[in-house]
Amino acid sequence: MQEAAGPNFRPLYSQIKELLIRRLAAREWKPGDALPSEIALANEYGVSQGTLRKALNEMEAERLVVRRQGKGTFAAKHSANRSLFQFFHLVGENGERQLPESRVLECSAGRATQSERAALGLEAGMSVTRISRVRQMNGRPVICERISVPTSLFPELQRCTPEEVTNTLYDMYETRYGVIVVRAKEQLRAVAAGEEESRLLDVPAGSPLLEIDRVALNIERQPVEWRVSRCDTAHFFYLNDLD
Template identity: 55%
Template sequence: MTAEPMRPGQGPLYKQVKQRVIRRLIDETWKPGDMLPSEPKLAASFGVSPGTVRRALDELVAENLLVRHQGKGTIVCRHDPERSLFHFFRMVDAVGARPTPDSRVLACRRRRAERPEAARLGLPAGAPVVVIDRVRSAGRRPLLVERLVLPGRLFGALAEVAPEDLPNTLYTLYEERFGVTVYRAAEQLRAVAADERDAELLGVAPGTPLLEIDRLASSLDGMPVEWRLSRCRTDAHRYRVELV
């Protein structure tokens, strides 16, 4: 590995190491499933102490970008279905159990972005996007209806996939087929009333209170890669967040 000395005045050393590791993930020097060099080797490469490297890697492990395997080393995380469900799906039942939702894709198509969609994804007006509409169920009972809007320049080929061939966990598909890793997701919640379409798809009466989850997902370099709007029944499930 080529030596990369840190630069004075660019912030704490461990933060600089963290950003350089992320940059290597972005440029695919290290891909999902790859094992990183040992901490001493990374320390020598970056010109810092092993303790500084360990602190940087600790943060990336906490952020689910890396995972440590005892006796093996540090590995770049994959968006496998189980991890994606645990990390991004927050609906639980009355006893706190997280269901494994099934998905039924209603449509997957390519079109021009509407103004709100372009604004949320940071795209020019009318830029091509891929739109996925689907219903997710728990225990054969409709739980939420959602629309996903994706930049066409990244995911245009998705429009060629038959709806029934789209997987339940899309973040794994983004990573494995398109090389896009979802790093962060910012969500906003609000209460809404079910419109006629919501009511028909979720099996509730029009006007039924629903929880709307507005999620903007971004990649390792901070670029928005998905806007997801979900409307959820809350008669048997709740949205749970654990703060530590």
């Protein structure tokens, strides 16, 4: 494999990375599966082992693969621990991290609204499945969420009972539907609690809440979930470690 010059030039390792990502997306290697060795992959693509390693290093940094000393490289597998440290940023006043417990209020499907179509890149008339839930930390309700996903990606999800919807949704997306969430884009703003948030979070109407508007992306960088969380941060704060 050779690097091609021109206005759309990309380094060779970046081209190899894209090819490997396509194979992960095609489920050639399922979460937890071992990839071929660096030498085998380098020979397959006709590149140096150093080029192949650089591609894998970037994929590891993006949490697409896990590299274990002396054991090899594995397709990343979602876990509660990964949810806690990669995707959940509310921590206690002492800095303690904990994964909240969820209570699902509703799970149903319907035609996507204009806002849902814009967030998820859907065409008019397409269906979404919606999940609404409340999340607790230290026994206190602190988050109410509205979640929308394309019904085409998650068939039968709308028929799940609240008890069948797992606490860590990204793990369920991966194990049941083969949809792997690898990153998310978030927008934050301050909002006032409305009547519904007041009731669900046991706060006075008008109380300040943190709204987190998140679009989750799959391994091919396509939007697969739109989630709006409204959080009572009276006893918690949003932590984002910046390297």
